[in-house]
Amino acid sequence: MLSRVRGKWSYLAIAALLLFLVIIPFKWFLGQYTVILIFIGIHTMVTVGLCLLMGYTGQISLGQAAFYGLGAYFSAVLTKTHGFNPWLAMLVAALATGGFAYAIGFPIFRLRGNYLALATLGLGIIMAVLFRELDQFTGGPTGITGIPYLSIGGFTFDSPFRRYFLVWFFCLAVLLVSQNIVRSRTGRALRAVHGSESAAESVGINVAQFKVKVFVLSAVYASLAGSLYAHHITYVNPSPFGFLFSVMVVVMAVVGGLASVWGAIFGAATVRILSDEILLRFGEWDVIVYGLILVLVMVFMPRGLFVALKEAYERWRLTHRQRGAEA
C-alpha cells in the first residue's frame, strides 16, 4: 500500500511543512499571504471531513456548507446575542452541530449513492434558506456583525498574523486526529465499508454506525471551521454557506485526492490560490474553472489529483531506480 511506503521521509516532509507554515506569515518572508492562508486553513478543516467521508467510506455529502454555516451562526448568535465566552460558544456550536448530524445521520445513511447525494443536497438547501429567513435569530440577509475575536487570558487574536497561528493550530490538530483515525482499526473498518458493505458487515463491522460516526466527525470539523471563520471575519451573512460552498468543498476534496488526509491542504490551497490570486485578475472565471476541474479530474483521475500526482511520482521513481540497477 502506498500509504505504508513511508518512513523517515514522511516525518521529514511533515516537519518541513510545519517549518514552512511557521515562517510563511512573517513580513520578511511571504507576509502578504497571511489572510489567504487563514482561509486555506479553515477550508482544509472542512475538506478533511469530506475526504474521510468520501475517500474512506465512499459516501458523498453535498451539504457540508450546512454544518460550516451552523458552526458560524451558533458562534455568532451565542457570543453576540447571548454574551457567551467565544471558546464556550465554539464548543457548544461543535456539540450542537455534531448532535444534529448524529440525529439526521441514521435516516440519511439508509440512503445510498444517488439518493444520499440528493438528500444531503436537500439538507444544504434547507439550511441555506433557514439562515436567510429566520431573521429573528440570524439577522436575515444582512446577518450578524460585531462578533468578538477569540482571546486567551489577556491575549486577543485581533490581527490576521495572530489568527493565522490560531487557525493553523486547529487545522493541524484536525489533520493529526484524522491521520490517526485513518491508520487505526477504525480507518481499516472505514476502508472495508468502502470496498464492500456486505463484506464489512459479515466480518462484524457495524456499517451504519461507522458511516454516521464519520458524518458526525465531518460535521464537527466543519462547525469548528465555521466558528473560526466567524471569529476571523467578525460578521456572518448567509451567502458563504450556500450550495456553491458545498460544491467548492467537493472540488477541494477531489483535487486533494479523496482518500488522502494531507491532500486536503493541497486541495484547499490549490482552489483558494486559484480563486483569490490567479483567476481574480481575469474576472470571475473561478466558477467555470471549478466545473472544468471537477469534470476533468473525475474523468481522467477518479482518485483525485493529489493521489494521481503521487502515483505518477512513485512510478517515475520506480522506473528511475530500475534504470539505475540496469546500468
Add this chain to the structure above:
Amino acid sequence: MSPEQFVDNLISGVAQGSVYALVGLGFTIIYTVTRIINFAQGEFVMLGGVFSFLLFSSVGLPLPLALLLAVLAATVVGAVLYLLAIRPARQASVISLIIITIGASTFIRGVVGQIWGKDYMPPLPHFSGDNQWLWIIGITLVVMVALHLFFSRTMMGKALKACSINRQAASLVGIDARSMAFTSFALAAALGAIGGAVITPLTAPHFRMGLTLGLKGFVAAAVGDFRSQVGTVVGGVILGIAEAMVVVLDWGPFASAYKDVIAMLVLLLVLFFRSSRGAAQEAAS
C-alpha cells in the same frame, strides 16, 4: 380565498408543476437508460430560458422560431455534455458520475454568466394574451403525448425503452447502449429546455435559475422513483399545486419564503419512504 382565486391558483400551480414535470422527465429518462442522475439537468432549463430571450430580443427572431431554436441549441449542449464528459468516464463509480455532472452544471452556469451577464434578463412577452399558464399546460400536454407516441411507436423510442428495462438484453438484440445513452441526454436536455422556454414569459431568465428549477425537477422525479414517467408527472404537478397554495396561505411555517424548504422536505420524505420500502423488498426477496 374566493372560489375564483382558488381556481386561478390551482391553474398556476398545475402550470408550474408541468414545468417541474418536464424537468423531472429529463431526470427519469437519463436515469432509466444510464443509471446516472444528471445534476446538470437544471442548466438545460436555464439554457432554454436564456437562449429564448437572446434569440428573440437580441437576434430579433420571431417568438416561435426563437423558442424552437433555443430548445434545439440546448439539446445540442446536452448531446455535447454526454460526448465530452459522460462517455469518456464509462467505468466511473456513482460518486464520480455525480461529481462529473455537478462539475458540468457549474461549468455551464459559469460560462453563461460570464458571456451573457449575471443580471436578470427581461421576461419574454406572453405567447398570446394574458393566459401563459394555459399555454404552459397545453404545451406540456402536447409534449407528453408526443413522448408517449415516441416511446410506443418509433423504433428509437422502443429501443430506448428496451434499454431502460434491461440494458444487457437490449444489447443482445442489437441495440447500442451508448447511442441510447447519447439519445437520452439529448432528449432530457430538450425536455428541460422546453420547460425553461415556456416559463420565460413569467420568470426573468437568469444564469442561476437552473438550480432551483432543477431541484424541483428532482423532487418530481423522486416521486416517480426515477423510473416511472407517470409518477414523475404526478409528482411535479402535486409539488406545483402545493407551492401555489403555500404562497397563497403565507402563514407561519408555511410562509412563502419557505417554499423551497417544503419542496426539499418533500424530497427527503420521498427518499426515506422509497429507501425503507426498497429495504423491505430486499428483505422479502
